[in-house]
Amino acid sequence: MMSTTICFDFGNTRLKAAIFKGNQLEKLELLENGNLSSIHKLLDQYQPSKTLLSSVIYHDKAIESLLTEYGPFHLLGPQTKLNFTTPVGKPETIGADRLGLIAAAVDLYPNQHNLVISLGSCITYNFVNNRGQFLGGSISPGMQMRFKSMNDLTALLPLIEPAPSFGLVGYDTKTNLLSGVVLGMAAEIDGIIGAYEAKYSKFNALLTGGDLSYFVPHLKRRIFADQNLIYKGLYAISEKNT
DSSP: OOOEEEEEEEOSSOEEEEEEETTEEEEEEEESOOOHHHHHHHHHHHOOSEEEEEESSOOOTHHHHHHHHHSOEEEOSTTOOOSSBOOSSOGGGSOHHHHHHHHHHHHHSTTSOEEEEEESSEEEEEEEOTTSBEEEEEEEEOHHHHHHHHHHSSSSOOOOOOOSOOOSSOSSHHHHHHIIIIIHHHHHHHHHHHHHHHHOSSOEEEEESTTGGGTGGGOOSOOEEOTTHHHHHHHHHHHHHO
């Protein structure tokens, strides 16, 4: 019988639990909140043999105690054993989400240059070379942040919801905002990939994150799109630490 692993991902906008049977992602559970009762219910339902928590937010420390009591548990942090190295900067300042993304890239595409682009609250560009060294990358505002900033910092521009269909030339305020933000971000992503192409002759560009679906149709560069990349990385980390 295949063992069950639960990887909890507490992000800025969503709290999720990835359920793995063996090394296969079976289901994603969206948690309404991160309270103990919801975690306890999930543990009772799936009976995991081990768990991992990745959190970029402040969470109830009692959750860590609960997971520890339940069985083998690992909290992603500075002491985590990884399948890559961090030779530059301060490793302890690297966000848990970025660690998960790089772990997935190295696990899926070992001994290759990989640029992982995550579309969430911010866009993060994360580069790991073919020697398994995470060299860093860059961070820029995400889609919702751009919409919100234009609403917050102007008198008349409305806060709009993203939409999948619009033209290059906006015909009203909403479509002008959509064109500017979504196509502007797509051009940014293509441009960053192009800059890496000029420096590294051969590499993989991996795209992931909650806003992925809005951008794939507009990108001109070759990419590997995977909505669940971070969870695959968290599983790879759990295998090294529990």
